[in-house]
Amino acid sequence: MELEPDRPPIPRRCQNLSRAGGLAVPYITPHSRVPLVPGLPDTTHATTAVFGAVDNRRRKIVLRQGRCQVCAQRLEDTAVFLVRPQDRLHGWTPEPAVHPEGCFPYSHAACPMLDGRMPRHRRSPLSLRHLAADGQAPPAWERAEVGGYEPGHAAYAWDAWWVPREQYRLRYSDDGSLLLGLDLRDVVPDRVEHLRDAEGEDPIANGYRFLDAARALFNATGTSLAPHPAPHPTEETGTCPVRTEQ
Template identity: 40%
Template structure:
């Protein structure tokens, strides 16, 4: 289980990030999967929307932990073809009411980018290897950590996930062109 993922009553809440652990991972250069310090090889998990924004919103990972994430994360391994329609933490982080009065339930706010992704097809993902010298935090005007700066020298890029929808759209476009009725010879000048 990723170190920055919310746990509630001993159960993992996939898609929900523990804000305190996320911040600690960024500030102390910890791997988001194992929580151990990052060393000489660092990978950033990057989507096209992150490239456009210039920031990777998730903490970096070790090369070994990247392999684990590729196997187990439904967004990276292709098991989740779409982002969830409702916020992960709609009313409660576990998606159901908590009946434990002593439970320190985590933050129940909706992630800022949820509406942009709700129900949308999953994105393509790449892993960018950077050197520790290029590990730079980006912060917002209010001092909140936005993520890791993507305006850095990338040592290596690996394709992690390519969504089949793009391939399907290309194939459907070709089929439409093939199946389109031929132009009427009478209408051709």
């Protein structure tokens, strides 16, 4: 997520997070904490954050352990998935989930990509070099392997899906070697909230809007479904359990 300093109120869940520019720094956002008085222990630290980038090691941790990408606390009965039209098309989203209370409203308010204030991704995105200049770059930083956002690309459409805990499943590459993100193929969300439209024409988003409108004609609830809806997991179909970090 790409944040800017509008400084919405920081929720209780996020009070222990580092802060940069008056904003809570999400757990998966690369950041460093540098002493304001070098050489003196226990002094106040200044935080440098690379908003809009992802620490891929931390992304994998929260995905596998079923934690929130913002506060890193465990998800509960319901999680909010952040989903683009192309994620629906592919059947998975690279974004870890967030708590519906606190973390999701805060992310929506603080992130200009989610609420529509930013029309494009940065053409020259901030990089780890900004942290390395402090000599405090996280040693475990990895560039995200999947789901990247191209510099300068027009903003995507975004939806938020309220997903029951029992439908939280991970998606891996076909050979099982790469953790892609959260599986959307069998998800039937309890609720869908449209967060923003794409900047400019988006044929994928337009196609799904048409499909959702058609489904609403035959579904009294008007619930938006994943691209290949399937029954809820049962003992016969089985589920893919959340794996803990080793």
